[in-house]
Amino acid sequence: MYTTSEGRETQKYQKDREIVIKAEDLGVAFNANYQRDDYKSIAIKFLSKKKKKKKGPSKTWPLRNINFTGYKGEVLGIVGSNGSGKTTLCKALSGILQPDEGNLEVNGKVSALFSMGMGFNKELTGRENVYLNGMMLGITKEKINLFIEDIHEFSGLGEFFEQPMKRYSSGMKARLGFSVASHLEPEILILDEALNTGDAEFGKKASIKIKELLKKAKMVIIVTHSHKYALNNCDRLMWLEKGVIKEIGDPKYVLEQYEATVPKKKPKMKRKLNLEQTNADVRNKLVIKAEDISIGYPLKKKTHWALKNINFEINEGEVVGIIGHNGAGKSTLCKVMTQILRPDSGNIQINGETTALLNYGTGFNAQLSGKDNIFLNGMLLGIPKETMHENYPKIVEFSELGKKIDKPIKEYSSGMRARLGFSIAATLQPDIFILDEALSTGDMAFKQKASEKIQDMMEQAKAVVIVSHSMSMVEKVCTRAIWIEKGTIKFDGDSKEAVKLYRREVKEKKQKNKK
Structure with missing residues (x-):
């Protein structure tokens, strides 16, 4: 079991660096016995024909005892298996979720892009969604006007920029989402699985843009399942597992520890599927x-x-x-x-x-x-x-x-x-x-x-x-x-x-x- 958090980060890395994010014993809880608020559940309950037993109030902790510091000018990557708490942490950092325990200090305005363009209105055009998302982030229409054509060009959507988003592929939504979030001068940019559906060419383009961002922004946080991407683009890496930090530090070292826990492929007698x-x-x-x-x-x-x-x-x-x-x-x-x-x-x-x-x-x-x-x-x-x-x-x-x-x-x-x-x-x-x-x-x-x-x-x-x-x-x-x-x-x-x-x-x- 790897229990490294701030303790293994070197004095050299921390020295004289401006602190942007400070989490101390951070915890986020969910009510385990949630109440369904959708009428369709009645139909499903009827179909499954299983009565739920009444239970007293209890909580689950997708995050607990989280301690880390984010520094100005860095790209911090977050890796971990599905359900490890990565998205919950991003929502806490962006203010969508309030911590249930511990302290969290965020020194700057956060712009977060969750998955592939979440928050877009599928009936509106790409252009209209740029204004909608910009204003949701608290950016004035006048400022969006200054960046709108740069966003259009960077996204590479061409004529689709004027089309309803219901006609977009997942990759096109990802490209537009990243283009909006990265061009509207965020102080702290959080990308939660936002580039997973992007093609290789746009991925390289986005990597260059992230490096440019750090000249103006305070820091960038990237959640990714691509270990190659994390190794090539992150200054530090955090490995989350079951709501706790297992390792944080040098990307190569952290990935070695994480990959060592992935089950090895079992040998099979059946044919392998190759050409x-x-x-x-x-x-x-x-x-x-x-x-x-x-x-x-x-x-x-x-x-x-x-x-x-x-x-x-x-x-x-x-x-x-x-x-x-x-x-x-x-x-x-x-x-x-x-x-x-x-x-x-x-x-x-x-x-x-x-x-x-x-x-x-x-x-x-x-x-x-x-x-x-x-x-x-x-x-x-x-x-x-x-x-x-x-x-x-x-x-x-x-x-x-x-x-x-x-x-x-x-x-x-x-x-x-x-x-x-x-x-x-x-x-x-x-x-x-x-x-x-x-x-x-x-x-x-x-x-x-x-x-x-x-x-x-x-x-x-x-x-x-x-x-x-x-x-x-x-x-x-x-x-x-x-x-x-x-x-x-x-x-x-x-x-x-x-x-x-x-x-x-x-x-x-x-x-x-x-x-």
Whole structure:
């Protein structure tokens, strides 16, 4: 057990540095016996037919005995498994939650960006949401006017800046959210999983912007599951686990300690899912066929084609990765395959029942518990109540949420939502399984577990489609990859070759921007 907090930080690091944040024995508690405040819970209670036993008042502590100091000019990273208290700490630092014990001093105005653009109004355009978010942060309209075009340009949204946000992909929301938060001159910027759905090119761009920010801002706090990102961009790292600080200090050292606790992959007798071995299992039975699919959105002067003349076939036994930059059309394609969207032209043929997990926790009711949401999602998927009861223990066990399954979803971190969403969809063994950035916020151990589950699913499922910005996951899990750019297919074939070409383009663009 690692108990390092301030004690292991060197005198040299602390000497003569301005203190921006000081937490002393900080604790945040939640009422364990919450009262549901949503009428849908009545329906779920009826379906589950289990009476709740009355209990006396009790508290759970997602954070307790937190001690740390944040210094001016630093980028402090926070890592830890899903449900470790990272989001709760960010909410306490930003003033959304008030500590139940201890002291917290924050010397500066906090701008926080939680997950992928939370707080945006999906009916408003990107431009309108910039003003809305700016004013929510207490920034005057006159000041927003000075930065609005810089935000537009940095986000790279182009004409989509004038479109309603309900047409945005998760990556586009992330880009706009970061652009707003970073340009409106924050004193303390907190990014809680805000860049997990961003593509590699924008991630590098955001890293440069964060370094520029520190010339004016006091400090930046980044919550991330990307250990590579933490190592390359953070001055110090804090490892949270079960609401307490395990380590804080040098990023390399902290990551070594954290990674040592991640369970090692168990050896399996089954085949590994790689290109050479999987090709033999691909059956010549059509699962999905797209013929000249196009979807367009009318703009002021022309039509923007989110998808244009898309053609591909997916056969039984394939695990297909969908890659591309933010706004390329990946999420739109997923919505077509799940028949949420109808193409303006062309045809889509689906042979089988499709289960889709679009982003993390899409479709969850925040007021209901995790348990209630399991049954609610089953109902929405048309699955009999008996089947849901039969699979419920497996879902809870795989999600690793334990007693938190009885907590309302609104108390879940984004990673916990991702784990529950994946567990529901994967345990119910769909014919066709579509994952659109659903594991972008999962911790390292769960991503590994989910990858193994996807491999096992191929014994029963007809096909799996994975949208991801994690190139290593696409290489490891997918038998094939489709690279989409500006609504058209740029490459369709070997997953390793697709990733190689995509990375080369990102590198070339980066070099071009430096010139």
